[in-house]
Amino acid sequence: MQKRTKIIIASIIAGVLVLGATAAIAGPIIYRDLIVGEAEAAPSVTAVPTSDPGAAAPDLTGDWTVADGSFAGYRVDEVLNGTDVTVTGRTSDVTGDFTVDGLSLTAASLEVDVASIATDSGNRDEYFRSSALRVDEFPTATFVLAEPIAVDTAPVVGGAQTLQATGDLTLAGVTRTVTVDIDAVWNGADGQVAGSIPITFADFGVEAPNLGFVSVEPDGFVEFSLVLARS
Secondary structure (H helix, E strand, O other): OHHHHHHHHHHHHHHHHHHHHHHHHHHHHHHHHHHHOOOOOOOOOOOOOOOOOOOEOOOOOEEEEEEEEEEEEEEEEEEEOOEEEEEEEEEOOEEEEEEEEOOEEEEEEEEEEHHHOEOOOHHHHHHHHHHHOOOOOOOEEEEEEOOOEEOOOOOEEOOEEEEEEEEEEEEOOEEEEEEEEEEEEEOOOOEEEEEEEEEEHHHHOOOOOEOOOEEEEEEEEEEEEEEEEEO
16 A cells, blocks of 8 residues: 555646746747737738729829828837747837928838837836836937938839838937838828838847747847828
C-alpha cells in the first residue's frame, strides 16, 4: 500500500511538472494568438471604385488638409519568453497641411497626438506614454517635409504612385531627418497617402523596455495613413 502511494504521488508530481512546462511554453503563444491577436496590417492606400478609373486628375494646385479616416501610430516587436509578438498602436488624432504646386508637393507638415495612441493593453500604453515617450513633456510628434517632392506625370484616378519623402521627424522632443517611401493614390474627390518610417528608438532618446520575461526590440516603425481633402 505504501509503495502504491509513493507511485501515485510521484505520478502527480511528474504531471504537475509537465503541465508547468507546457504552460511556460504555451503562455506566450496564447498571449500572442488569443489576447493580442493578429497585428494591424501595415498602412496602404486603397483605390475607391469609380465610374471613370484611369481618368486624369484635375489640377491639384492648392492647399490640402488631413481629413477624417486618417490615423497614425507605431509598430514594435516584443519578445515574450522567446515568443515574438508584433504590437501596433493607433490614433485618429492627426492633423496636417499640404501645399501642391502643379506636379510638386512643396510643403507638408503633420502633427500626431502621441498621448492618444492606444494598443490592446492599457498597461503597455501607460508605460509608453509615461516612461518611454514622456507625453506629459512631449505630447505630440511632428513631421515636416524638408524638400519638395515632384512627379513626372499627373496622377490618374485609382492609380497608385510610390514617392520618396525626406523630412524632419520630431519624437519625444528629439528631431531627426528621415527618408520614407510613400504610397499615394488620387480617388477623384480626395487623395490618400500611406507609409512607414523605420526608426531606432535610441536615436530619439527612447529606451526600449526590457523586463526580463518581455522585451521590446530596439527598432520599430512610425506608421501613417492619411486622407487628404482640399482646405
